[in-house]
Structure formats: C-alpha cells, structure tokens
Amino acid sequence: MIATCFPAGNPVLVRSGIGPCLAAGNGASVPDVGGTDALLAARLAAGDDLALAEAFDTLAPAVYSGALRVLGHHAAAQDVVQDVFVQLWSHPGRYDPDAGSLRGYLTMQARHRALDLVRGELRRMARQERSSRLQPGPPEPSLYEQVMASETAAAVRAAVERLPESQRRMVELAYFQGLTCREAAQAAGIPEGTAKSRLRLALAKLETVLDRQLLESS
C-alpha cells in the first residue's frame, strides 16, 4: 500500500494547461526538453502542452516554408500550419516515430494539405469561370491567380503540357475555359462519356505528377 494521509489542506493539483502552460503559449521561454521524436510524441500523447510548444518552435518554420512553397500565399500557408499542428495535437498517435522523423511527417502533412488547397482552388476557379461567363466583367484577383504566379503554377503548367493532346485539350476546355463536360465534348467533337473518361485520366495523372514534383522540390 502507499501512504495516503494528506497533511492539513489537501494538495492543490491541477491538470496542466493553467498558468504556466498558457504562459508558454504566450511566448515565455519553454524549458529545453530536447530528446528524441519518440519522446516528443509520447509527451504529446500524454497531453504535455510544453511538448506542443516545443514542437512548434522547432518545426513550424519548416512546415510554414513547405506550405508557402506550394501555395505562394502567406495567409493560406499560415492556415496550413495551424491545421497541421492542431491535427498533431489532436491525434498524436497518427505519427509513428519508427516510420520517420517528426519533421518529415509534419512537412509531408503540410504539403498534402497545401496541395489539397491548390486542387480545391482549381475546382473553385473552374466553377467561378463557368459562372462568370454568365456575368460579364473582370473577376476579382483570387488565390488561384496568386498560386498560378508561384513556383507551383509553373509545375502545374508543365504537368498539363506533358499530358497527351487529347487529355490536355479536355483540361483546357473544362478547367481553363470553364466548359461543362457536355460542352467540352461538343467542342472537341467527341462523345460526352469519352470526354469524362479523358478528363478523369488527365486529373489522375496531374495529381500524381504534381504530388511527386512538389514533394521532390523540397
């Protein structure tokens, strides 16, 4: 048995996160806890907010850089950083120290999320362009336009250029000219089913090529 007779006035015990933890979050010095990624992961799983702060201080610059490289947009890159660290804190068990470094894991997560944003923006732009054809007038500058101006834009353009002619034509019609699949099929003089099939193949290739290029670029 262990002794459990408390002195007068039970000891005050608080879960971490009060006072000192917020102080750490507000920029106060975080103790140098060092150690391996496995230790850091174990501390994160245990709810150690100082470990979270340490992980951020050590790895956020790389995560931010990776996201910024893909997106070319500061605000969007910050959102990616937040998303990556919130996910790390919420689900620390998803990181396996045996599978690689925490730095590699987080930067990979950042790139995946950034690429998801790019893909989402491509889809949004396609919808917007279709819509704008019905409402004449210059569209507002968008994240897509900034993205296209970035390093990623060059990769996207190069990837599209390398598609077979038939598939590239579908991407241009559907995404850059904003046509529906039926309209694109009519413009290309092919059945709608063939147009859809070519578009699916083209997008699958683009995703593969873009993932590889953007990951290798780091």
Next chain:
Amino acid sequence: MTAADSSPVLPEGLRDRVLAASLRARAAGRPEPAAPEISPDEAFSRAADAFYGMLGVLRAQDWRRPALRGLDVQGLVGHLTGVEEDVHRCLAGDGQVARVNHIESTQAAADRQAGRSPAETRAEWRHAADRTVELVHAASDLGTEVAVHGLRLPLRLLLVVRAFELWVHDNDIRQATGLPPSVPDPSTLTLMAQAAARLLPYAAARNGLCEPTRVHLVLTGPGGGTWDIPVGDSTPAPAPVGIVADAVGFCRLAANRTTPDRLGPHITGDPDRATSLLAAVSTLALD
C-alpha cells in the same frame, strides 16, 4: 535547402494562434487516446480479479517461495486478506483500525496461512475482497472520509490505493515465482497514476522538501497524463521542474519497486531538485 527554408521567420502571432487553436481542440493535460473512465470500486474489482486469476495459475510449490518481508507467497496473500479485514472494520466505523500499523495488524492473517492449502488461502482472500466490494457498494458516498492504518482519505481514494496494492503484490508474487510482470489496464492505471501524482506534494513535505517548486509532471504511455503540481510551503517559484517518465514506472516508483535511476526520467530544470522529489515519491510505500 531553399530560400524559404533559410529564412523561416514565422509571421507574428502565428505561434499564439496555433497553440490556442490546438488547446481548444484538446485541453492540456488530457492524454490521447484517453482510457475509458471507470469508478474507483471498478478499479478495485478489476485489480482483485487480476490478482485472483494470477493466484489460480500458481503451482503448489510456488506458494512456498519467499515473496516479501520474510513472507512466502501464501503468507503474502494472507497479509492481503488481513488488509481487507481491516478495511472491513474501517468501513464498519471501527476507530481502532485507524491507528494500527499496516504490517503488524495483518501479521496474524499472514501467520494463520501456515498449514493451509493454497486453495483455502486463495478462497479466503477472494471472500475478503468480495466482502470489501459489498461494503463499498453499500456505502452511500465514495467521498466519505475513512481512516485505516494511519491513513485518512476519501473512500474513493482508498479503493484506488487498494487496487494499487493488489497490483504491486501481484507483481511481487510474479517475481517470486518467475511469472512475467503485469500492467494494469489503462483505465485502472489512469486512476493509479492520478493518485501517485496527487501524492507528490505530500511525499515532498514528508521528506522535508519545502522549497517552493512547480512540477510539470508528464507520465507517458497508457494511463498517463500531464499535471502541474505546486510543491512546497508557499507560492511556487516560476521556474518549473519538468519530469517525464513512464506511467507504469512512476507507479512502481511510488510503490518503492523501482528507483529514480532505473525509472530513467527525462528531467528539465533543477536536476537535483527533480531527483529529490522522485526519491521522495519512492518513500510513499508502506509495503
């Protein structure tokens, strides 16, 4: 390395924003995954079942093996029967049992096992443990303060301490008989680790460690968690002592079944202070 990597200056405010968002998603101190919560009486019942199951696999000769404090395995089980009987008296309101010594008071129960069969000893202990559960279920409030063996504590904490003791002696017997060590299920371990963490200030006070200190205790693995614990006799100084250790190992330390060195904690802050605190934790055991 790219230009972006070489100038990784983060935007102002991003750190605060990210840490705040993270802590909104999961509060600091909470383990992930968190073990399902169980009541202290459930923890005791689980520990009792595990102990009873372990006794069931012992061979006849195992019961004669030296286990602890000059007791063989059978005598140690008798000691635990004696503890249960004292707990029964405590729950019945017997004030005498509040002051008796944990070991002396149970020696008769240990001694009376001599000449008995292991099955008798095992059955007697099971009956005593079941009686404890019955009495606890009959008690209206687990917050009721009780006193036994020189301890005064809420009934819910007594049950966790009892689960703790069963697990510790389970492993004493395992060690004596060559069985592999056991680890409590994560839910039970969570309660045990919380109890051990909660006792840190008391352990420090009992060992004369009165200098104000803030301990950032991180217990890793299933059953773990993180606590900020003020230690000492006034408002803690701002510089914290950080201790990161395995949750099971920390519980073994609290039971004096391992040493701070063997625990292998990761320490930040004043290492001497941290080592003294851990040494104090190991004095909590009554055996």
